[in-house]
Amino acid sequence: MPLEPVAQLAPALLDGGAGPAASLLGVSFREGYVGSVIAVSLYVSLTAVALSTLISVPAAVAIGLTEFPGKGFVKSVVNTGMGFPSVVVGLVVLFAVSNQGPLGSLELIFTREAMIMSQFVLATPPITAISLAAVSGVDDGVRDAARVLGGTRVDVALVVIKEARYGIATAVLAGFGRAISEVGSVLIVGGNITSADGISKTRTLTTAIQLEARQGRYETAMVLGAVLVALVLTVNAVVVRFGDRGVTG
Amino acid sequence: MLRATGVSRSYGDDTVFRDLTIDVDAGEVVAVIGPSGVGKTTLLRTLALSLEPDEGRVKLDGTDPWTADEAERLVLRRRVGMVFQEASLFAGTVARNVEYGLRVRRSWSERIASLFRLSGAADAVRESLDVVGLTDKTDQPVDSLSGGEAQRVSFARALAYDPDVLLLDEPTSDLDPRNTAVIEDAVGEASDRGIGVVVATHDMHQAERVADRVAVLLDDGITEVGPTAEIFEDPADERTRKFISGELVY
Numbered sequence: 229m230p231l232e233p234v235a236q237l238a239p240a241l242l243d244g245g246a247g248p249a250a251s252l253l254g255v256s257f258r259e260g261y262v263g264s265v266i267a268v269s270l271y272v273s274l275t276a277v278a279l280s281t282l283i284s285v286p287a288a289v290a291i292g293l294t295e296f297p298g299k300g301f302v303k304s305v306v307n308t309g310m311g312f313p314s315v316v317v318g319l320v321v322l323f324a325v326s327n328q329g330p331l332g333s334l335e336l337i338f339t340r341e342a343m344i345m346s347q348f349v350l351a352t353p354p355i356t357a358i359s360l361a362a363v364s365g366v367d368d369g370v371r372d373a374a375r376v377l378g379g380t381r382v383d384v385a386l387v388v389i390k391e392a393r394y395g396i397a398t399a400v401l402a403g404f405g406r407a408i409s410e411v412g413s414v415l416i417v418g419g420n421i422t423s424a425d426g427i428s429k430t431r432t433l434t435t436a437i438q439l440e441a442r443q444g445r446y447e448t449a450m451v452l453g454a455v456l457v458a459l460v461l462t463v464n465a466v467v468v469r470f471g472d473r474g475v476t477g
Numbered sequence: 478m479l480r481a482t483g484v485s486r487s488y489g490d491d492t493v494f495r496d497l498t499i500d501v502d503a504g505e506v507v508a509v510i511g512p513s514g515v516g517k518t519t520l521l522r523t524l525a526l527s528l529e530p531d532e533g534r535v536k537l538d539g540t541d542p543w544t545a546d547e548a549e550r551l552v553l554r555r556r557v558g559m560v561f562q563e564a565s566l567f568a569g570t571v572a573r574n575v576e577y578g579l580r581v582r583r584s585w586s587e588r589i590a591s592l593f594r595l596s597g598a599a600d601a602v603r604e605s606l607d608v609v610g611l612t613d614k615t616d617q618p619v620d621s622l623s624g625g626e627a628q629r630v631s632f633a634r635a636l637a638y639d640p641d642v643l644l645l646d647e648p649t650s651d652l653d654p655r656n657t658a659v660i661e662d663a664v665g666e667a668s669d670r671g672i673g674v675v676v677a678t679h680d681m682h683q684a685e686r687v688a689d690r691v692a693v694l695l696d697d698g699i700t701e702v703g704p705t706a707e708i709f710e711d712p713a714d715e716r717t718r719k720f721i722s723g724e725l726v727y
């Protein structure tokens with residue numbers, strides 16, 4: 229019965245969203261609320277992307293620099309993962325951290341850590357795939373030169389990372405873009421919860437916008453939306469700049 | 478010093494060369510001449526100990542890297558330098574490129590420490606840039622270099638760590654006469670230092686100018702190896718003669 233926790237906690241979820249705190253509409257309170265929502269969003273997404281980068285970039289370099297049977301298959305799995313529906317990821321992570329799941333004893337359900345897990349899963353395919361494309365695009369001659377000049381495997385990998393740095397930066401920022409603007413999985417595993425005084429516990433920009441809009445608090449929803457758009461646009465602007473430099477050298 | 482005996486190499490079903498034997502001694506310059514696509518680059522990579530021959534043996538001072546363990550193979554490989562057909566420089570400055578071979582031979586603690594030190598270029602870096610006449614470009618980023626300069630940096634990069642053998646793959650194919658002369662002088666300088674040089678070229682005149690011995694690579698093997706004058710004036714092999722005289726057009 230993997231879905232049982234959701235059913236049990238659904239009322240609590242609603243309380244969290246529209247409980248006593250939500251009825252207070254003082255300006256200072258709303259400001260603290262918005263700040264806490266941004267903080268949770270950034271904390272969860274940045275942590276997930278940082279962890280994912282530590283795994284994805286070495287994995288991309290390893291895949292890119294070695295020939296092995298099934299390499300094409302691995303690449304297509306990674307590419308498919310980029311389009312993986314986030315709600316399904318949320319569902320799987322929810323099951324994993326639920327009482328019946330393998331990580332149930334850690335009691336991670338409706339925590340930021342669970343959200344980090346699901347965003348990690350979501351960010352890893354794009355970071356790996358884009359890094360892999362960047363690594364594969366590095367001139368063979370440069371790889372050979374590093375080797376022939378006496379480089380070890382690690383030296384060759386470092387040269388390749390340096391040559392592919394703009395592509396890898398693009399990959400990391402794309403992963404961040406996917407994580408911060410994603411709503412399905414964080415809603416499922418995080419539960420969109422605030423504490424009694426209205427400070428976000430697991431509420432992110434996306435889930436907050438969704439809730440505020442549904443409850444007719446358009447002003448707050450717009451502020452949150454503007455913050456999210458500003459964040460994503462900033463990231464995209466940086467991606468475009470890195471991307472350009474990657475192409476023009 | 479470096480000797481390949483009876484080596485064969487193919488890519489899939491395509492045999493590039495078979496049963497080929499060639500060697501180079503300290504201070505000697507051997508030119509490998511042959512038409513485009515005949516396998517000069519493949520041969521040089523085999524001699525660089527970076528491509529394993531399908532058959533035959535490559536040995537540096539009697540040791541076969543392909544039967545040695547990985548650590549020993551690295552030690553052997555590090556005694557050989559190669560300059561590629563394309564300059565293949567790393568992003569960064571000229572000095573960082575030329576220093577590369579020295580850097581990877583240092584311990585990790587030294588390498589990390591050197592990241593925080595603002596020391597100038599090492600003597601070896603300046604010396605080998607001097608050989609190719611580029612000391613004034615030391616701190617320039619490589620993407621601002623001309624093609625000829627990049628090729629010369631690539632040469633200096635392989636010279637800087639003082640290899641025992643230097644393999645040059647068409648080192649002057651894109652160069653004007655002045656740059657070509659710089660590289661050819663540098664080949665002479667390397668051999669004076671006791672470095673064994675193998676230079677692959679399709680320019681027969683260059684082979685005549687720089688080489689002590691010439692190996693002629695045609696079809697799937699070396700037709701003839703011998704002292705430069707002998708190969709050009711009195712080749713023993715009929716195909717060599719036709720190739721040298723230009724009758725054999727590829």
Ligand SMILES: Nc1ncnc2c1ncn2[C@@H]1O[C@H](COP(=O)(O)OP(=O)(O)OP(=O)(O)O)[C@@H](O)[C@H]1O
Nearest residue numbers: 488493511512513514515516517518519520562679
């Ligand atoms: N990595 C590879 N995979 C498959 N075939 C290859 C590979 N490298 C070289 N070849 C083939 O092997 C043959 C020899 O190539 P090689 O580059 O050694 O020739 P070359 O004599 O250096 O030619 P050029 O003078 O044009 O540089 C060519 O037919 C080439 O297509």
Ligand SMILES: [Mg+2]
Nearest residue numbers: 517518562646
């Ligand atoms: Mg070639």
